[in-house]
Amino acid sequence: MSQVTHTVSFVGESSQAKVDSGASVLQAARDAGVDIVATCGGRGRCRSCRVKVVEGTLPPPTLADIVQLGDQEVGEHYRLSCQLRVNDNITVQVSPPLHETAFQILVDTKVPKKGLTVDCGVHKVHVQPTLPTDENDATSDLEEVLRGTGLTPALSLDTVRRLPDMLRQSSAGLTITTFDGTVLSLESGDTTKQAFGLALDIGTTTVIGYLIDLISGETMATVPGLNPQAVFGGDLMSRIAFAMESTTNVRKLRSRLIGFINEQIGEACSQGGIQRKHIYKIVVVGNSCMHHLFLGIDPKFLGCAPYAPAMRSAYACAAREVGLKVADGARLFMLPLVAGFVGADTLGMILSTHLEVGSKIRVAVDIGTNAEAVMGGQGSLLACSSPAGPALEGAQIRCGMRAAAGAIERVSVDQDIHVQTIGGSPAVGVCGSGLVDAIAALLDVGVLTTSGRMIAEGPLPAALDKRLRTGKDGIAEFVLVWSGDDGARQDLALTQADIRQVQLAKAAISSGVAILQHQLGVTDGDIDEFMLAGAFGNYLGMRSVRRIGLIPDLPPSRVRFVANAAGLGAQMALLSESERQRAELLGQRIEHITLATHPEFQKVFLDAISFPEEVVEYSESD
Amino acid sequence: MSNMESLVEAVKAGEEEDAVTYVKAVIEEGHEVVNIVASLTDGMREVGDAFGKMELFLPEMVMAADAMTAAMDELKPLIEASAAGMVAKGTVVIGTVEGDVHVIGKEIVVRMLRANGFEVHDLGYNVNTLDFIKKAIEVKADIIGASALMSTTMPNQRELVKLLTEMGCRDDYHVIIGGAPVTQPWVEEIGADSWGENAAKSIEILEGIAEKIGKNNV
Numbered sequence: 016m017s018q019v020t021h022t023v024s025f026v027g028e029s030s031q032a033k034v035d036s037g038a039s040v041l042q043a044a045r046d047a048g049v050d051i052v053a054t055c056g057g058r059g060r061c062r063s064c065r066v067k068v069v070e071g072t073l074p075p076p077t078l079a080d081i082v083q084l085g086d087q088e089v090g091e092h093y094r095l096s097c098q099l100r101v102n103d104n105i106t107v108q109v110s111p112p113l114h115e116t117a118f119q120i121l122v123d124t125k126v127p128k129k130g131l132t133v134d135c136g137v138h139k140v141h142v143q144p145t146l147p148t149d150e151n152d153a154t155s156d157l158e159e160v161l162r163g164t165g166l167t168p169a170l171s172l173d174t175v176r177r178l179p180d181m182l183r184q185s186s187a188g189l190t191i192t193t194f195d196g197t198v199l200s201l202e203s204g205d206t207t208k209q210a211f212g213l214a215l216d217i218g219t220t221t222v223i224g225y226l227i228d229l230i231s232g233e234t235m236a237t238v239p240g241l242n243p244q245a246v247f248g249g250d251l252m253s254r255i256a257f258a259m260e261s262t263t264n265v266r267k268l269r270s271r272l273i274g275f276i277n278e279q280i281g282e283a284c285s286q287g288g289i290q291r292k293h294i295y296k297i298v299v300v301g302n303s304c305m306h307h308l309f310l311g312i313d314p315k316f317l318g319c320a321p322y323a324p325a326m327r328s329a330y331a332c333a334a335r336e337v338g339l340k341v342a343d344g345a346r347l348f349m350l351p352l353v354a355g356f357v358g359a360d361t362l363g364m365i366l367s368t369h370l371e372v373g374s375k376i377r378v379a380v381d382i383g384t385n386a387e388a389v390m391g392g393q394g395s396l397l398a399c400s401s402p403a404g405p406a407l408e409g410a411q412i413r414c415g416m417r418a419a420a421g422a423i424e425r426v427s428v429d430q431d432i433h434v435q436t437i438g439g440s441p442a443v444g445v446c447g448s449g450l451v452d453a454i455a456a457l458l459d460v461g462v463l464t465t466s467g468r469m470i471a472e473g474p475l476p477a478a479l480d481k482r483l484r485t486g487k488d489g490i491a492e493f494v495l496v497w498s499g500d501d502g503a504r505q506d507l508a509l510t511q512a513d514i515r516q517v518q519l520a521k522a523a524i525s526s527g528v529a530i531l532q533h534q535l536g537v538t539d540g541d542i543d544e545f546m547l548a549g550a551f552g553n554y555l556g557m558r559s560v561r562r563i564g565l566i567p568d569l570p571p572s573r574v575r576f577v578a579n580a581a582g583l584g585a586q587m588a589l590l591s592e593s594e595r596q597r598a599e600l601l602g603q604r605i606e607h608i609t610l611a612t613h614p615e616f617q618k619v620f621l622d623a624i625s626f627p628e629e630v631v632e633y634s635e636s637d
Numbered sequence: 638m639s640n641m642e643s644l645v646e647a648v649k650a651g652e653e654e655d656a657v658t659y660v661k662a663v664i665e666e667g668h669e670v671v672n673i674v675a676s677l678t679d680g681m682r683e684v685g686d687a688f689g690k691m692e693l694f695l696p697e698m699v700m701a702a703d704a705m706t707a708a709m710d711e712l713k714p715l716i717e718a719s720a721a722g723m724v725a726k727g728t729v730v731i732g733t734v735e736g737d738v739h740v741i742g743k744e745i746v747v748r749m750l751r752a753n754g755f756e757v758h759d760l761g762y763n764v765n766t767l768d769f770i771k772k773a774i775e776v777k778a779d780i781i782g783a784s785a786l787m788s789t790t791m792p793n794q795r796e797l798v799k800l801l802t803e804m805g806c807r808d809d810y811h812v813i814i815g816g817a818p819v820t821q822p823w824v825e826e827i828g829a830d831s832w833g834e835n836a837a838k839s840i841e842i843l844e845g846i847a848e849k850i851g852k853n854n855v
């Protein structure tokens with residue numbers, strides 16, 4: 016008997032998929048080339064891949080549908096596309112469409128590159144060569160072009176092929192572009208003012224490109240975007256798991272990323288009013304998995320102990336080898352990796368924060384699904400990575416969401432709770448910074464115990480008391496926003512389960528730092544500077560992160576947000592060869608500490624789950 | 638409060654020293670070992686229930702398990718001397734699968750299992766699939782527990798079930814799997830027996846299995 020096939024259509028998309036009966040709608044979307052974000056990798060553990068069934072038989076909800084979507088959305092014909100089996104011709108609406116979802120991506124346009132001497136290695140020189148005239152002269156086009164420049168003629172074959180005509184057709188001479196004394200390209204006319212570079216920060220969630228003028232050091236354009244690989248899994252591990260399934264998947268992950276970066280380059284060039292053929296140097300930072308996928312290296316061994324990368328050292332090659340559409344001879348530089356879970360992004364962070372310099376104890380933490388912590392001082396440089404999970408990004412939190420319009424980003428408390436949403440839009444959920452603020456507020460008013468139990472320990476103001484209730488499942492919850500208030504369509508509550516998820520995340524991050532302190536024999540008070548990096552870190556309330564114990568209880572003067580430190584490091588290596596070389600040396604110096612098997616980790620982690628009793632209240636001037 | 642009540646409270650609160658003090662007191666008072674163990678087990682069940690409702694969390698549960706284990710250690714000589722003796726509720730071989738080095742969740746399950754009277758053989762982390770089975774055969778295990786904390790190492794849980802089947806001994810063991818990325822559909826897909834969604838849930842499931850295999854006696 017032949018397999019029955021059905022057609023799956025997507026509202027607003029021209030492509031359809033014909034799939035076998037029983038295939039998932041998520042699979043059908045992938046076949047059709049329709050982007051559905053599957054943050055958990057299509058395992059029914061999140062709600063990112065939900066679709067609305069608009070035509071065809073609506074199957075009964077699965078358990079995962081009910082758990083993730085709730086009765087209301089299930090009633091509105093929403094289903095998880097990873098769980099929804101095709102048994103009929105069906106039309107679904109992807110929700111929310113990826114391109115309509117505006118996320119906050121942290122980019123710094125004002126990059127503090129002060130003190131940095133531009134020494135990017137790229138040089139352009141304009142020449143007026145003479146054509147070979149006498150057959151008796153033993154010479155060639157190339158030799159005439161390079162005469163007197165002292166340059167090595169290491170040109171791409173393509174350039175040599177174009178040389179004879181270029182030389183004879185250009186009356187305005189030629190421009191030779193070199194890197195480190197080697198010729199990268201030849202162009203007609205005088206293009207000596209057109210020298211650009213690209214710094215790329217490739218994250219699991221976001222990809223940010225910085226187009227920079229290699230002569231002035233000025234940023235011409237910054238292009239942030241969401242990593243298009245998200246359709247194959249939101250977090251690193253589901254990305255690796257997808258790659259493990261087949262080498263075809265590795266190619267899919269790579270080609271999506273490279274294609275997207277080429278689009279980003281196009282966007283940056285049009286913003287900056289330049290041509291992509293004038294980009295000669297590219298520096299890339301990213302976690303080890305993104306580094307591997309960008310280069311087309313199978314990341315499968317990063318997913319299994321001992322989590323060894325294919326290579327750690329800095330790597331350089333021609334940009335065209337990885338498929339980037341820039342100047343023909345452009346050079347590509349990958350900053351080194353430290354370990355399987357401590358990548359070139361961490362190196363970029365160290366580069367821009369100068370953590371290795373001086374004897375002071377300084378810590379930098381990049382908060383993400385994997386949080387990397389680095390501690391420098393007393394001649395040591397230690398790094399570790401902890402699996403914080405996605406809770407602080409709003410995932411696995413009942414009303415959690417990414418930092419987008421309508422997300423509660425600030426919470427304060429007096430006799431009642433007050434919230435502030437991104438863009439002042441009607442409240443639809445809570446993002447990481449709002450979550451951390453809310454928990455700090457609940458600790459302050461005594462609705463949360465230090466062990467993390469949601470219970471009123473004493474009498475509460477009436478407005479707060481009303482918000483603390485027992486949810487449908489018999490588990491305590493606290494209503495942050497009542498349905499109708501601030502334009503909310505439903506009650507937005509933090510549940511006891513949400514609190515536990517945040518406790519696990521913050522314990523993972525803070526125990527990573529604690530283990531580094533343990534290695535160096537350093538107490539909280541010994542920390543001279545604590546830097547929070549990453550897109551998420553910068554939106555956090557300073558007091559709130561101390562209140563929940565995400566960072567040690569240090570005076571605000573010792574805590575600093577350092578924005579996109581990894582991207583800044585890439586820009587520094589782009590503009591300065593000595594910085595890039597510093598990165599290569601740093602790569603060999605960093606000591607990697609493995610948390611999971613560290614003898615103290617279990618105890619430190621369990622201790623870090625509780626919240627601090629209280630924190631010191633500092634005045635503004637501290 | 639009687640000493641027995643104080644003992645149960647001490648275990649629930651994870652007060653290890655108090656638990657030892659009060660267990661000595663109740664032994665002194667001449668309580669039957671069977672009754673002491675039953676009271677303690679009830680106390681631990683309450684801890685598990687509170688964990689299920691998320692009123693308690695990992696640190697409290699681990700402390701309670703440690704206090705329980707300390708109390709049980711005091712009772713051990715009496716249990717061994719008593720006519721009935723005490724058979725372990727079941728023998729468990731447990732570990733984190735190959736390729737994975739994450740142990741915290743699994744170790745909490747181990748502590749809870751020991752506190753609840755199971756015989757536990759903890760193989761640690763990065764455990765080869767065949768080693769799980771070799772150990773299970775060697776110790777005549779009833780239960781095999783396999784933890785995977787990464788979506789990239791979950792396939793080794795499938796390998797375990799597959800290898801058990803190929804070796805013709807799949808029915809000899811109850812296979813429970815756990816770890817953050819594990820789901821009920823995954824349990825069904827690979828043909829494991831149960832999902833240890835969290836430490837308390839794992840204990841609850843395995844207590845049920847212990848009853849079934851008839852070793853749940855003191």
